[in-house]
Amino acid sequence: MQAGLHIAIVGNGNVGHHLQKALEGIATVHPVGRDLIIPEACDLIMVCVPDDSVARVCEQLPENKLVVHTAGAVPMQDNNRSGVFYPLYSFSKDAEVNWSQIPILLEANSTEDLGLLKELATQLTEKVFEVSSAGRNQLHVSAVLVNNFTNHLYTLAFDHATQHNVPVETLFAIMRQGPEKAIQLGPINAQTGPAIRGDRSTIEAHLSKIQDEELRSLYQLLSDSIHNTHNR
Amino acid sequence: MQAGLHIAIVGNGNVGHHLQKALEGIATVHPVGRDLIIPEACDLIMVCVPDDSVARVCEQLPENKLVVHTAGAVPMQDNNRSGVFYPLYSFSKDAEVNWSQIPILLEANSTEDLGLLKELATQLTEKVFEVSSAGRNQLHVSAVLVNNFTNHLYTLAFDHATQHNVPVETLFAIMRQGPEKAIQLGPINAQTGPAIRGDRSTIEAHLSKIQDEELRSLYQLLSDSIHNTHNR
Numbered sequence: 001m002q003a004g005l006h007i008a009i010v011g012n013g014n015v016g017h018h019l020q021k022a023l024e025g026i027a028t029v030h031p032v033g034r035d036l037i038i039p040e041a042c043d044l045i046m047v048c049v050p051d052d053s054v055a056r057v058c059e060q061l062p063e064n065k066l067v068v069h070t071a072g073a074v075p076m077q078d079n080n081r082s083g084v085f086y087p088l089y090s091f092s093k094d095a096e097v098n099w100s101q102i103p104i105l106l107e108a109n110s111t112e113d114l115g116l117l118k119e120l121a122t123q124l125t126e127k128v129f130e131v132s133s134a135g136r137n138q139l140h141v142s143a144v145l146v147n148n149f150t151n152h153l154y155t156l157a158f159d160h161a162t163q164h165n166v167p168v169e170t171l172f173a174i175m176r177q178g179p180e181k182a183i184q185l186g187p188i189n190a191q192t193g194p195a196i197r198g199d200r201s202t203i204e205a206h207l208s209k210i211q212d213e214e215l216r217s218l219y220q221l222l223s224d225s226i227h228n229t230h231n232r
Numbered sequence: 233m234q235a236g237l238h239i240a241i242v243g244n245g246n247v248g249h250h251l252q253k254a255l256e257g258i259a260t261v262h263p264v265g266r267d268l269i270i271p272e273a274c275d276l277i278m279v280c281v282p283d284d285s286v287a288r289v290c291e292q293l294p295e296n297k298l299v300v301h302t303a304g305a306v307p308m309q310d311n312n313r314s315g316v317f318y319p320l321y322s323f324s325k326d327a328e329v330n331w332s333q334i335p336i337l338l339e340a341n342s343t344e345d346l347g348l349l350k351e352l353a354t355q356l357t358e359k360v361f362e363v364s365s366a367g368r369n370q371l372h373v374s375a376v377l378v379n380n381f382t383n384h385l386y387t388l389a390f391d392h393a394t395q396h397n398v399p400v401e402t403l404f405a406i407m408r409q410g411p412e413k414a415i416q417l418g419p420i421n422a423q424t425g426p427a428i429r430g431d432r433s434t435i436e437a438h439l440s441k442i443q444d445e446e447l448r449s450l451y452q453l454l455s456d457s458i459h460n461t462h463n464r
Contacts, residue, residue: 073434088402088403088405088406089405089406089409090406090409090413090424101404101405101408102405103401103402103404103405105402127401127402127405129398129399129401129402131398131402134396135396135397135398136398137441138392138393138395138396138398138441139393139396139398139402139403140434140438141389141392141438141441141442141451142389142390142392142393142398142403143389143403143406144425144426144438144451145385145386145388145389145392145451146385146386146389146403146406146407146410147406147407147409147410147424147425148423148424148425148426148427148428148458149385149454149458150382150385150386150410151410151413151414151419151422151423151424152419152423152427152454152457152458152461153377153378153381153382153385154377154378154382154410154411154414154419154422155419155420155423155461156377156457156461157373157374157375157377157378158374158418158419158420160370160373160374160377161370161371161374163370164366164367164370164371165367166361166363166367166368166370166371166374167361169335169359169361170320170335170337170359170361170363170371171320171371171374171375171378172335172411172415173320173321173333173334173335173359174320174321174322174375174378174379175378175379175411175414175415176333176411176412176415177321177322177379178378178379178382178383178386178410178411179386179404179407179408179410179411180408181322181383182383182386182407183404183407183408186390187383187384187386187387187390188387188390190383190386191380191383191384191387192322192379192380192383193376193379193380194376194380195380195384196380202305202372206372206373206376209369209370209373210373214453214456214457214460215457217453218453218454218457219373219376219377221446221449221450221453222381222384222450224446225384225388225446225447225450226380226381226384228446229384229387229388
């Protein structure tokens with residue numbers, strides 16, 4: 001069925017760029033410019049524009065076509081036929097993408113349209129999930145925790161190592177192990193370290209080594225949180 | 233030179249097990265039992281026992297041989313010829329190990345012995361570093377940040393997603409991206425998210441979605457820390 005599908009793609013940012021490349025093998029892709037002129041043949045319009053432009057762009061598109069956007073933090077729009085096609089990944093134009101590893105989160109306001117999106121997404125990846133706008137909204141909190149906050153811990157750890165003349169390269173292997181172990185065992189089972197062991201003397205020794213007050217508070221709060229999570 | 237090297241390995245835990253397997257191709261390896269009887273031919277004794285047994289075991293070993301231990305958190309011992317051979321990685325017996333990706337941190341109390349350890353370590357990995365006991369001690373703080381604390385953030389993120397009926401599998405791809413991006417760009421350049429953008433409305437929206445008080449404090453403190461780190 002997808003063989004004859006014509007897809008219009010609006011936006012040529014990181015997501016638009018990679019979606020266009022990936023879909024070209026699967027369907028006939030029509031890149032759409034700022035004039036928003038959509039070829040009549042198109043069955044599906046994918047709106048890959050910045051979050052705060054999604055609503056404005058979607059309003060200007062034909063009501064009789066399926067219009068999906070790719071922005072995780074934006075709710076499904078209230079067009080006649082609307083949906084969401086959200087690849088949860090951090091794309092950059094110059095990095096190759098292995099779509100088979102990328103989850104695609106779908107939403108649509110009709111079963112038919114959801115089916116069409118599912119069929120399309122499945123050709124890119126087996127990791128296809130139906131998630132509501134409310135679900136995506138909550139998931140954004142989790143994404144901040146696993147991505148933005150872990151990255152900040154790397155920053156703090158690198159700073160600490162560098163202050164003490166230890167090369168940060170010594171940390172790369174355990175950084176890479178982190179997500180793999182958590183995914184394999186589940187993070188609750190993969191937890192190690194002084195806090196889960198209840199090793200107060202190591203915790204105290206570490207706190208005494210940390211000069212920065214904010215980092216000391218973070219160390220304490222995260223250790224407490226580990227202890228409390230595992231002793232409920 | 234290493235061709236003729238005889239190495240005694242004390243301890244058959246996770247580290248001892250994998251070191252023995254790896255060194256068998258490079259040197260003649262003698263596993264040593266609880267009797268601590270060391271074959272006279274051995275030039276080097278590697279002590280791979282739990283942290284709190286290192287001192288007791290090392291005291292019982294011959295003074296004229298090079299004795300190294302593999303415990304990151306334990307200082308170099310004060311034997312005549314002592315050292316540290318610390319692979320900074322989380323080993324488990326049933327998981328294959330790619331030594332070329334594992335950093336080995338070395339210390340020795342003579343240049344000759346350091347040279348010998350370097351020559352040996354280099355046959356396992358190019359990632360060989362000389363780090364003092366004081367440096368390793370500080371590095372342990374960094375390791376807790378990049379490993380134990382990031383894993384706990386995964387736990388909290390999975391809990392939040394599950395509470396809202398979103399499958400945790402949707403997070404796997406960005407979890408795996410995290411360390412790769414941080415290593416490639418440096419974490420200070422890889423930072424994204426509402427806190428570094430100064431996007432207070434998203435931060436407030438997320439705080440209002442978090443039921444758990446402890447997680448709310450953590451979210452706030454980590455967001456503040458990102459803001460402060462990037463606005464110094």
